[in-house]
Amino acid sequence: VLPGRSICSTRASHxxxxxxxxxxxxxxxxxxxxxxxxxxxxxxxxxxxxxxxVLAFRDINPQAPVHVLVxxxxxxxxxxxxxxxxxxxxxxxxxxxxxxxxxxxxxxxxGFRVVINNGAEACQSVYHLHLHVLGGRQLKWPPG
Ligand code: TR5
Numbered sequence: 001v002l003p004g005r006s007i008c009s010t011r012a013s014h015x016x017x018x019x020x021x022x023x024x025x026x027x028x029x030x031x032x033x034x035x036x037x038x039x040x041x042x043x044x045x046x047x048x049x050x051x052x053x054v055l056a057f058r059d060i061n062p063q064a065p066v067h068v069l070v071x072x073x074x075x076x077x078x079x080x081x082x083x084x085x086x087x088x089x090x091x092x093x094x095x096x097x098x099x100x101x102x103x104x105x106x107x108x109x110x111g112f113r114v115v116i117n118n119g120a121e122a123c124q125s126v127y128h129l130h131l132h133v134l135g136g137r138q139l140k141w142p143p144g
Pocket of ligand 1: 058
């Protein structure tokens with residue numbers, strides 16, 4: 001870890017206290033998230049794909065030339081993938097299929113990655129299940 005840089009951010013943090021506060025603020029409390037406002041269109045987003053169950057919009061802090069988030073419109077307890085129950089199987093399939101549609105629309109079907117960060121140790125920062133669709137450059141493996 002570089003000094004003054006959070007492991008979960010590409011931006012340098014101003015100080016350790018601010019970084020600790022930010023980390024503590026992000027927890028799986030089940031509280032509404034910023035994504036509710038994006039779904040309700042109270043906050044503008046750059047929508048790439050939308051249907052009855054799924055919304056896909058560009059990440060505000062892109063990590064690749066194509067970086068789209070695919071989310072269920074109804075969270076239904078899916079703050080994380082780790083909360084998935086049998087009743088979620090249909091929407092989980094819809095999210096994966098929507099990721100493929102996004103990749104197709106963005107012209108990256110030949111090479112793209114779908115990522116789900118689950119929990120603090122995986123740097124999840126928004127507790128509304130979301131799939132990152134990344135591509136448009138040579139992606140490295142293993143991921144960090
Ligand atoms: O870290 P995880 O896996 O939880 O991913 C959350 C993602 O949400 C990050 O890649 C953020 O850059 C992204 N994010 C956060 C906000 C936001 C967003 N993408 C689009 N629009 C956003 N708005 C308006 N506000 C955010 N706080």
